[in-house]
Amino acid sequence: MKRQPTPDHLLLDQQLxxxxxxxxxxxTGLYRPLLEPLGLTYPQYLVMLVLWEQDGLTVRELGQRLQLDSGTLTPLLKRLQTAGLVSRQRRKEDEREVDIRLTDAGLALRDKASGIPECLAQCMQLSLDQMQTLRDELKRLTRQIQLPPSED
Amino acid sequence: MKRQPTPDHLLLDQQLxxxxxxxxxxxTGLYRPLLEPLGLTYPQYLVMLVLWEQDGLTVRELGQRLQLDSGTLTPLLKRLQTAGLVSRQRRKEDEREVDIRLTDAGLALRDKASGIPECLAQCMQLSLDQMQTLRDELKRLTRQIQLPPSED
DNA sequence: CAAAATTGAATTGTACACAATTTAATTTTG
DNA sequence: CAAAATTAAATTGTGTACAATTCAATTTTG
Incomplete structure (x- = not known):
């Protein structure tokens, strides 16, 4: 009774x-040593990128941008608040929403982070063109996946 | 005193x-509903893929294949054991190593999983060729990153 | 060969992810 | 307008990730 070999399509190396x-x-591991001096984890860095781009978003808006829910963001944002990088305030217009704003320290951190993308590009050994192409392919993939599998 | 706009290279949409x-x-989210009937999470599925391909690896060998350490694998493997899919046994030759083996149920699960890759391929709306190209680009990226950033 | 160094798992502690539930605020509707 | 429905965060619970430490088993070395 010989065991069937695994079919090709189940081989780990075949999997996208x-x-x-x-x-x-x-x-993400590449970012770790670069972010450590800033006191940020990688997901925290992503939140900061969004806020540096547009300050004063709600948790929901941050979640839409990063595709993360409040279960992930709420504790993460509390840590950023404890670190003194953001403030969290209920919105006057709608008390259900919580406004996330950069503190002065949070805004100032942008300067210390500004060298990171270039550093990463070097670590990845890809040309700017290769990076953009790969990035755009991945965005397209994510966009297409967005449509749920088969929710009838 | 006008706030400086974020430089382009820090924009979220620019980030690879x-x-x-x-x-x-x-x-991973696409896999969730497909793996749920099998009682597997996505990382657990990856472990099963490796074992279906080659049964009887140590925790260390599994970790090399998946690039995960014992801090991640030990609890994950205990859950697979509790689910009755694998066994964990100290090796006779070297008692430090723990041998992970499929149970009959673990091996049998392969048949139920065999349709998943095809299902995923459809969900991703990519041709087989596009999938392979993207996969190989990502492998190359991971391989190049493997070399540490600048450990002098 | 015994002490020192190394190795492989396990453990500990922190921080995500994400499903599911809860709570409070707002909107819709009969 | 008040009850019902909806919405936004927060909370709860499970399962990764991963650094750092611990512990036991094996190797190396003086």
């Missing part, structure tokens, strides 16, 4: 998903 | 890292 998962974690 | 991070989480 694993290539994505591994690449994402590897890149 | 975020495109990767978002795509990876989106794809």
């Amino acid at each position: 998903c694993f290539a994505l998962y591994a690449a994402s974690r590897s890149v | 890292c975020f495109a990767l991070y978002a795509a990876s989480r989106s794809v």
